[in-house]
Amino acid sequence: xxxxxxxxxxxxxxxxxxxxxELYENHEAAKKVLDEADQILDFDxxxxxxNGPEEDLNNTKNTQPAIYTVSAMVKAVLAENGLEPAAAAGxxxxxxxxxHAAGVLSFEDGLKLVRRRGELMDQADPEGKxxxxxxxxxxxxxVEAVLNQVDGIVTVANYNxxxxxVISGEVEAVGKAEELLAEKGAKRVIPLSVSGAFxxxxxxxxxxxxxxxxxxxxxxxxxxxxxxxVTADYVKESSEIKAALIKQLDNSVRWVETIELFKADDYxxxxxxxxxxxxxxxxxxxxxxxxAYNVEDEKSLKKTLKKLK
Numbered sequence: 001x002x003x004x005x006x007x008x009x010x011x012x013x014x015x016x017x018x019x020x021x022e023l024y025e026n027h028e029a030a031k032k033v034l035d036e037a038d039q040i041l042d043f044d045x046x047x048x049x050x051n052g053p054e055e056d057l058n059n060t061k062n063t064q065p066a067i068y069t070v071s072a073m074v075k076a077v078l079a080e081n082g083l084e085p086a087a088a089a090g091x092x093x094x095x096x097x098x099x100h101a102a103g104v105l106s107f108e109d110g111l112k113l114v115r116r117r118g119e120l121m122d123q124a125d126p127e128g129k130x131x132x133x134x135x136x137x138x139x140x141x142x143v144e145a146v147l148n149q150v151d152g153i154v155t156v157a158n159y160n161x162x163x164x165x166v167i168s169g170e171v172e173a174v175g176k177a178e179e180l181l182a183e184k185g186a187k188r189v190i191p192l193s194v195s196g197a198f199x200x201x202x203x204x205x206x207x208x209x210x211x212x213x214x215x216x217x218x219x220x221x222x223x224x225x226x227x228x229x230v231t232a233d234y235v236k237e238s239s240e241i242k243a244a245l246i247k248q249l250d251n252s253v254r255w256v257e258t259i260e261l262f263k264a265d266d267y268x269x270x271x272x273x274x275x276x277x278x279x280x281x282x283x284x285x286x287x288x289x290x291x292a293y294n295v296e297d298e299k300s301l302k303k304t305l306k307k308l309k
Contacts, residue, residue: 007085009094014276017052020070029076037069064118071097071274087225103223120206130197132168137187157199158253161285168200203250232257
């Protein structure tokens, strides 16, 4: 294990049909994880991940267990190759994968939690009242100032990198904010294809039920340094981890501050563990001096192992 290696775990939006297939076919450790997930869940996760259809995989109640499982598959393959994290964090949904990596949650408990979280988020906005949009090219404070002028619910969901935030809220309020942000000089405002206004007050209906679900699960204290999304600070004790996780559903993901804190504490190497390269891309925009890698298939695995071993 490298003393300065951080595992970062992907969130929703990173999924694609066929993710994890190469690792499943080539590594017993990965196969074991996915086969276990299929035993735990009430549907054929492997078939959905490998064969789709994409529409089903993109439904949040399926996306969440799918990404969580593929991330755990990648983590298992890295462990098999002698690569373990010195610290961990995950983006939104990815925080559950980080908790598993930090020894807070068993794989099974984490999987059941993200499946339930996905179902609750799916049910939180049945009428499609909420939406999200990415805003590129404005400072955080400028975005926040614009949102304060808008009637209705609209808030910053993710602080992803300098000059890139995601806003979330009621369709009408987000639409008005998009217009005002464009006038203010945003380079781009991109509506996101999501099934709800995640990390906003519109997730409140799901929060109480999720809180009860989380409270019923045994959490351990973190075995390695772990940073929570909502505080952008280290959490260690099981009780504070639970509190941060419950709060996360309808509060902002403070990703820039998370990476800045890791950097301040001399973590230099970062591996995005799981599908896609979203977090690796954000790393480049947050701080190019840090080494960012990703592992999602055979090619990226070989490349990363070559660099880090």
